[in-house]
Every structure is written in structure tokens, then in C-alpha cells.
Amino acid sequence: MLPKTTPAALTLDDVAQRAGVSPMTVSNVINGKQGVRDATRQRVLDAIAETGYRVNPMARTLAGGRNRIIGVLTPQMNQPYASEVVQGAVGAAQRLDYALIVMMSGSADFSVMTQLSAGVLLIQPPSEGHPLRTHLPPHVVSVDGPSEYPCMVDNYGGACLAIQHLLGLGHTRIGFISGLQAEPSVIAEAGAAQSGQRNDAHERFRGYRESLASAGLQLLPEYVQHGDFTKESGAATAQRLLQLPHPPTALFVSGDAMALGAIHMAQDLGLHVPKDLSVVGFDDLPLAAAARPALTTVRQPLQQMGAVGIELLVALAEHRPVALPAPFPTTLIHRESTASPV
Amino acid sequence: MLPKTTPAALTLDDVAQRAGVSPMTVSNVINGKQGVRDATRQRVLDAIAETGYRVNPMARTLAGGRNRIIGVLTPQMNQPYASEVVQGAVGAAQRLDYALIVMMSGSADFSVMTQLSAGVLLIQPPSEGHPLRTHLPPHVVSVDGPSEYPCMVDNYGGACLAIQHLLGLGHTRIGFISGLQAEPSVIAEAGAAQSGQRNDAHERFRGYRESLASAGLQLLPEYVQHGDFTKESGAATAQRLLQLPHPPTALFVSGDAMALGAIHMAQDLGLHVPKDLSVVGFDDLPLAAAARPALTTVRQPLQQMGAVGIELLVALAEHRPVALPAPFPTTLIHRESTASPV
């Protein structure tokens, strides 16, 4: 059982008294300031160790010091994508000796996090009307979304990887289940994508389209569907695709959960995966490896992206120069859900 | 694209000036204190609305006020169990107008969270040697672990539900894959469990043992295995069970991930689930419903447990009386992984 009483909060003065110096000196020691005699420093350090003193981050922040807290804002805790990114962020924060606090987008006011932390990492930042726009944190970097310093995966390259894998297997009828997108139709917007207005959906579609083209294949509009990244939408869109008079023999699905939904739907329709239908996902979430058949998918280095995000944030907080992060490379993970067509 | 500049932090004084009152009055209005003339209050409210002012939680805490932040300490972000609890906690916090921040056990010093929040919710608190023991927060309640106010599920009842379901289906050879436990052997400790030293593993085993007994069935020691809640351990222990000369026809598995591992192992061994082997899990994580075959499992109301935890914490923080939470009831969710033996 845990003890019940909060140990009366220690202050700088307590430590100072114990060490026989002024509070200021203790502060200086803690912050590694130059010009403290070694003997003094040691005495202070000892006092800190003996008392178990910890600086109060609130007071520290208020007084204008750095607080070594960085925040992560994530849409939902139980979204595997975000979990992976956070996992990477945790590791990096630990390495850099920063505390990491995470908040869900919904939970309370974002301004709290702004005021609590020296910088915040946005995971899939909400688009336009979000309150985020009013109370902005000191530093923002984002994973998979817009910000000053976006950490994005190479969506185009990833899509190419997927399609080329399928092409290499001998598939010629390849469907595409895209993720949600602001624009009414990916196809209609194909042109716009060229003009700089890039997002995940656009880029992946561009990879699909161009890979098909360079293999001399025609893009069939009815082979392109839109889901919303849920398993259910994967199943629903797959059903539409598979009930086409001339159904695809392979599917590139813009998300692992949707891909799983597609596979289950195919099975319900009496198809064998991968014998009758090959499916490639996107993300490589833990569930991709755990599924049966295990999912062939395009891997995003999500943990790495989270880690890099934190590193940027810390650099920013410490006023070190930072470069714009380059797109992160994808990898094709070949598992059991793809094979040559019969 | 998001704006780049942090809006110069507004203070109480800014608002006060705008409203033509003293900072104190603004503070009083914000905190709903009595004795502010309605006209004055309105002017202040307007000023707040116009400026978009938000109290600084750091300053508020430092000054001794309540800070309406509560923290959650979770082992890992990507553990579905914890995600569910947090999801519930988020909802409750939102309802109660508290900000919720979550930290991973590993990430930085726990004392930070202590100092940041008015109370903390521990999810599966680490056992003995943890640093938690030294710097304790003002208030602690825990989900699935020891604390002054533990929110625990009725593990015994849940196990009974599972076994009775299997019994009802006609199974008589029922294996049990238990979770990790401190003691060397669940069976050896069966007696100890009676004497008050309860934990999840004990309680579930007790449910297994007693349900078997009351059906007149004998408990076979070789039918009881221990996993560590991972899919892999589920597969490994299931393999041992299924390769017994007289293998069980049904498995009660103390965790959904392990249950899935067991199912996949059975399939690899050429068994059909549920025709040749029935499997019941525990938890009812999202993956249970998503799996093929969908997993029959004992549902823990994890989100509810998280929500209740937050409610307790808030009550504690606001010095309202709280009662010890009663064990949460379980439900059997019958899906596709169980059937009568052939």
C-alpha cells in the first residue's frame, strides 16, 4: 500500500538552509550556472540529494525559466497511429530529460497545455476552425499535419512502393481505397495536387496514378474509393469494389485498419486472401503484424517521427537552430496478404 | 497554416484594465465568489470574452488556488487496456471541466505530475520499488492496482462468468491461461488468496477453480498455464496446452491479446476455432471485436472505471466526501470464438 501523506513540499529555501547558502546559490547550482565554487556546489548537491528536493516546474515557469516540459496533443488515445507516435516521443523526451505530458484534443482547453509546456507536438492537427488557431503555444511541431515544422512521411513514395509491389506480383487490376479528404474527389483534384496543395490523400493517389501510368495501365475511376480510416469503411468500400462486374485482384488501402476491414469483407464474400485478392495496407501499426493473414503494408516510421518531433521542439525551446524535417522514408513490409494473381 | 506568433500572454491586469476594475475583482468573478455586483460582473465577463483571456494554471496553483488539472499515469500509451481507461477518464474530465494530462510511467519524473495536478489517476501502478513511493501526489486513485481508492473489476465474478459459459456449452476439459503474477504458482497460492491477499490473477483463478468444482469437475494442474498478457505468450502457452496427451476443448484466457495468440496457435496446429477449440478472453478490448473469429470475452467496463476514477479524484480535490468504489461488474460478451464441443 502506498503512503497517504504528501511530503510537505520542499522549497529552494529549505535546501539553502540545509546547505548553509542562499537560495540563489541553490538555484544557480541546479541550473548549472558557472561560477560556483566546487565545494559549495557539492554541499548544495548533497543537500538536494538528502532532502530529495525537486524544483517546482510551475514556479520555475512563472519566474521565466525553462520548464523542461513538452506537451503532445493527440486526437485520441486509443488510436494506434497516435499511440505509436507518442511512444517514440516518450523515448526521445526521456533521452533529453524532458517531461512529456499528453492531452487529447477534446479534453479541456488547449491553452492549458500551451501554458504548461515549453513547446507542443501536434499529432494530426485539426484543420481549420479549431480553437488551436487562437491560443498558440510557444513552439509547435506537428506529425502528419500542418505547422511550422511538419514531420511528414513520404506519402507519394509509399504509394509507389505499394503499387510497384503489386505490379511486380503480376497484378494489373489494382483498386485504391483512399483516406478521407477535404476535396470532393481525389480524381478531380489530381491536377490541384500538382500545384502545391499536398496532403496525404493527394500524395498517395498521385503515387497510385503515376505508378499505374508508368506500367502502361489505365486508371479506372471506379477502382478508386474513399474511406474514413475505420475498419468499417474499409469493409464497405471493399464491398463496392469487389462487386464490380470486373473486380480488382488487388487493393491498395490507405490505412491498416481499413485494410483489415477490406480483408474481412473479402473473406465474407468467399474470397481467399491472398489467393483471390491481395491487399496492401499503409502505416504498419501493430495490428498489421497481429492480423491473420498478416498484413503486407507500407511502413511509416511513426515512432521515429515522434522522436524527431520532440528533438525539434527541444531544440526550439533551447533556442538552437533547427532545419525543416525532410519527409520520412517508407518501407514495404511484405507479409501474408499479397501474392500473385491466379 | 497556423499563425506563427504567440499572442502576448494576457493577464488578469489586462482584463481588469479593460473592464475598469481591479485585478482582484476579475479574480473574484472568475472564481465565482459572492459579492460582486451584477453589473460589475457582467463588465468583467465581457472583457474576458473580448480578450479571450484564460487563467494561467501555473500561477493559479502557485498562489494556492485549485488548478483544475488532473493527471493520469499510465504504463504505456500503446497498451489498449490503458487506452480504454484513459478514454473514459477524458470524457469524465471534460464533463467536470477539468483538464486531463497523461504521462507515461517512464517519461521523466513522476514528481512533475504531482506538482502539476490536483490529483492523479494511476493505471496499473507499479508494485514495490517504484519512485512513486517517495514523491506522492496530493490525491491518488488507481485503476487496477493498489491505492487508497482502487477502482477494480470483479475478477472473481468475471472468471465465473467465463467458466460457466463454457460449462453451459458442454465443455468439461477447460484450460486456463493466467496472467503474470508475483507468486511462483497460482495453484500453490490458492490458499493464500483466501487470506485477503488478492490480486487479479488470484481472483480469476479462484473463479476458475470454484466454478469447476461446483460443476463437479476436477482441476487438472497441467491445464493451468501462465502468460504475460502478450499475444506471443498466449500462443506459447496455448501450444503447451494443446499438445497435452489429453488436450482441453476450451480455454479461458486472462486477456484478449493472449486469447488471440492462443487462437492463432490453435489454427496453426490445424484446429478450427470454435469447432475444435473454444476460447474466452478477458477485457473486451477493441481488438476482441475486430478479430476473426470475433472473440468471446469477459467485458471489463474500462472506460467507466476511468471515468469513476476521475470523479473520485475531483471530489477529493474539492474536499467532498468520497466512498470506496465497489468492484465493477463484468459481462460476458458472446461472439464467435466459443461453441459446444464436437
Added chain:
DNA sequence: TTGAAAGCGGTACCAG
């Protein structure tokens, strides 16, 4: 009903 003063636990700045 309102406001002035003190102080929460630190850090910045500058004096000793």
C-alpha cells in the same frame, strides 16, 4: 462591494 498588500517558489539581474 471593492481593492491594497503579501506571498506562493522560482529565476533574472545586478550589487556586493
Added chain:
DNA sequence: CTGGTACCGCTTTCAA
């Protein structure tokens, strides 16, 4: 090298 002083943004206490 060390420490005094002011002040961060807010709430408490108490006087006006």
C-alpha cells in the same frame, strides 16, 4: 563567487 531585490500571474487575507 555569492546574495539581495524585483517580479512572474494569481489567490489569500483583510481593510476600506
